[in-house]
Amino acid sequence: MREAVVVATVHDPADVHGVHAAEGHSRWTCLARRTGLHGGWEAVEWAWLPPGGVSGEHLHSRTEELYFIADGRGEVALDGVARPVGAGAAVLTGLGHRHALRNTGDRPLSWLVVELPAPKGPFMRDTATTVITDLRRTGPVDASTVLTGPLRTVEVTRLPSGATAELHADGVEHTVFVTDGDGTARTGPTTVPLAPGTALTLPLGTAARLTAGGHGLECFHAVLAVPRGAPR
Numbered sequence: 001m002r003e004a005v006v007v008a009t010v011h012d013p014a015d016v017h018g019v020h021a022a023e024g025h026s027r028w029t030c031l032a033r034r035t036g037l038h039g040g041w042e043a044v045e046w047a048w049l050p051p052g053g054v055s056g057e058h059l060h061s062r063t064e065e066l067y068f069i070a071d072g073r074g075e076v077a078l079d080g081v082a083r084p085v086g087a088g089a090a091v092l093t094g095l096g097h098r099h100a101l102r103n104t105g106d107r108p109l110s111w112l113v114v115e116l117p118a119p120k121g122p123f124m125r126d127t128a129t130t131v132i133t134d135l136r137r138t139g140p141v142d143a144s145t146v147l148t149g150p151l152r153t154v155e156v157t158r159l160p161s162g163a164t165a166e167l168h169a170d171g172v173e174h175t176v177f178v179t180d181g182d183g184t185a186r187t188g189p190t191t192v193p194l195a196p197g198t199a200l201t202l203p204l205g206t207a208a209r210l211t212a213g214g215h216g217l218e219c220f221h222a223v224l225a226v227p228r229g230a231p232r
Contacts, residue, residue: 003203005187010046010197020056032201039173039226040150042115049103057100067091072109078130088136116149153223159212174202177220182213
């Protein structure tokens with residue numbers, strides 16, 4: 001049975017109150033979850049905070065997590081140390097570390113969450129660390145140099161008008177989140193319109209061709225390694 005490419009948008013989120021025990025209101029939606037995927041995903045999610053809003057501090061004792069700031073500006077606290085973050089920033093939080101996020105801007109802050117179960121074994125804080133990087137400035141980052149799980153390349157990809165990119169889930173799975181511009185994704189006989197807030201997740205054995213529209217296309221793109229012999 002051929003797997004289906006997962007298409008989701010952020011346009012009908014749930015309202016959440018008291019996220020991670022913090023006061024106030026936020027919004028959240030799940031873009032993909034481990035059901036139907038073959039790699040070590042927990043979930044791919046989108047979250048939103050109003051000006052002054054807080055996602056409370058919490059310890060990662062079971063999972064590792066990547067935050068990608070899609071819009072707005074804020075302050076991320078990593079093990080109690082606060083640092084500013086803006087659109088394009090990736091925050092990688094390893095097993096055994098704490099983080100929290102606050103919106104310090106005058107408009108909403110939104111971010112992508114890629115959460116992954118850490119490999120089973122003794123709980124050791126020193127097996128991972130925390131890193132903040134601006135993907136628009138640094139280019140692709142190999143997440144495996146920071147995290148212990150299967151997350152590999154994370155990057156921001158920009159396609160000029162009319163340009164294409166081929167994605168093949170061969171030994172890996174992909175998740176793509178549109179941050180700017182427009183375009184289409186073709187998978188088999190199906191063509192899906194792409195716009196900011198659209199996510200595309202490719203399970204093992206699938207493929208998609210991205211084509212940028214008249215305004216170009218910018219996407220966050222994460223690649224996750226799938227163990228050889230994983231069932232399909």
